[in-house]
Amino acid sequence: MKRTYILAVAMVLAVAGYAQKKPKINKANSARENGDLVEAKSIIDAAIEHEKTKDDGKTWYYRGLIYATLDTTSNEQFSALAENALEEATEAFAKAEEIDPEGKNYYVSGEFGIPVLMEQQISNYYSHYYNKAVTAFQNSEFEEAVEAFENSYAIVPEDTNSYVNAAYAAHNGELYDDAVRNYRLAIDNGATSKDLYYNYVNILATAMGEKEKALEVIDEALEQFPADGPLSKNKVNILIELGKIDEAKGNLEDAIKSEPDNENLYFTLGVLYDELDNMEKANEAYKSAIEINPEHYESNFNYGVNLINSANEIIKESNNLGMSKADQKKAKELEPVIQEKLKEALPQWEHIHKIAPTDKTAIETLAYIYTQLKMYDKAEEMSEKLDNL
Known part of the structure; x- marks a missing residue:
């Protein structure tokens, strides 16, 4: 009995000694390179627990x-070894960088013995999913595209392209919850395009019916783009739909009292009156904005549009007249009114062209006005500018 006891103790000590044996991390990577992902995973899982290797970058x-390989392998037996391989891989790379930010030893030997750095390997990992996403998007497989773009930004969180494209893919696929989430992430992670806000607001207000939330997003966007016409117009339209137009008008008027030199407030008030079909009040607001800042493009443009629309309404009325003597008489009476309206609009559009020399709408509108006023040399000049855009 005594000898048996001693033998049992010896066996326990041997097992304990074996369990505490330092894992060979180089062997883990060699197993990965040789395609033995079972052994590679087994060794590396032990290594992150072992006292002598768990703090080694x-x-x-x-x-x-190893986990990136498990994540991207086409071998179902290997891919089944890890349930959250992508998450494990990205966390491991982040931990390695935390331990040694310079990461001079983080490389493997590639073709011809050329070192392949961790940064390059992460980039390749990212590209695996990004390219997969692009292919899915092009094939209108939007759900797959969203997932792959989201995997891309999980690997490289600072790349805004993946957030933006995930949002676009979801939007195209009418996956509105995914789209809203990814538009939010794109903006929060530094994407700056106004189109992101336009699309985000459109989904909230139209597809999802969350108009109050849409207003919050518009207000956020207007902090970055205070003179943006589509955003202001969207806000006014939503307020009208919510029955809050008087509240909106009151808030704007109070704001103008507090900031009488803020041209953007007058511009927004003008947009509000435009949406209420009160052109006179709208023009007053736009002119107030222009008095404060003569080069405020949005106010100048909207005022110019209203002026040319006034002329076009009379032109339309004239064109709809018949061939009777009464109609012909009416047409002649309208002709000087049309000319006067066009002459009133002309300096405004010339000013808009001066502010924005490459604005196609301004050039086209000037060409139209010059032609109507028989200023053919000027009209030809505008046509040449259009050709050179």
Whole structure:
């Protein structure tokens, strides 16, 4: 009995000694390179727990490589080894960078013995999903595209393209919850295009019926783009739909009292009156904005549009007249009124062209006015500018 007891103790000590044996992390990576992902995973899982390897940056670097390989392998037996391989891989790479930010030892030997750095490997990992997403998008497989773009930004969170494209893919696929989430992420992560706000607001207000939330997003966008016409117009339209037009008008008028030199407030008031079909009040607001800032493009443009629309309404009326003597008489009476309206609009559109020399709408409108006023040399000049755009 005594000898048996001693033997049992010896066996326990041997097992304990074996369990505490330091994992060979280089062997884990070699197993990965040789395609033995079962062994690679087994060694590296042990290494992150072992006292002598758990704080070694290279342990986490190799773990990132191994789990990235498990994540992207086409072998179902291997891919089944890890349930959240992408998450494990990205966390491991981040841990490796935390331990050694310079990461001079984070590389493997590639073709012809050329070192392949961790940064390059992460980039390749990112590209695997990004390219997969682009292909899915082009094939109108929007759900797959969204997932792959989201995997891309999980790997490289600072790349805004993946957030933006995930939002676009979801939007195209009418996956509105995914679209809203990714538009929000794109904006929060530094994407700056106004189109993101336009699309975000459109989904909230139209597809999802969340008009109050849409107003919050518009207000946020207007902080960055205070003179943006479509945003202001959207806001006014939503307020009208919500029955809050008087509240909106009151808020704007109070704001103008507090900031009488803020041209953007007058511009927004003009947009509000335009949406209420009160052109006279709208023009007053736009002119107030222009008095404060003569080069305020949006106010000048909207005022110019209203002026040319006034002329076009009379031109339309004249064109709809018949061939009777009464109609012909009426047409002659309208002709000087049309000319007067066009002459009133002309300096405004010339000013808009001066502010924005390459604005196509301004050039086209000037060409039209010059032609109507028989200023053919000027009209030809505008036509040449259009050709050179």
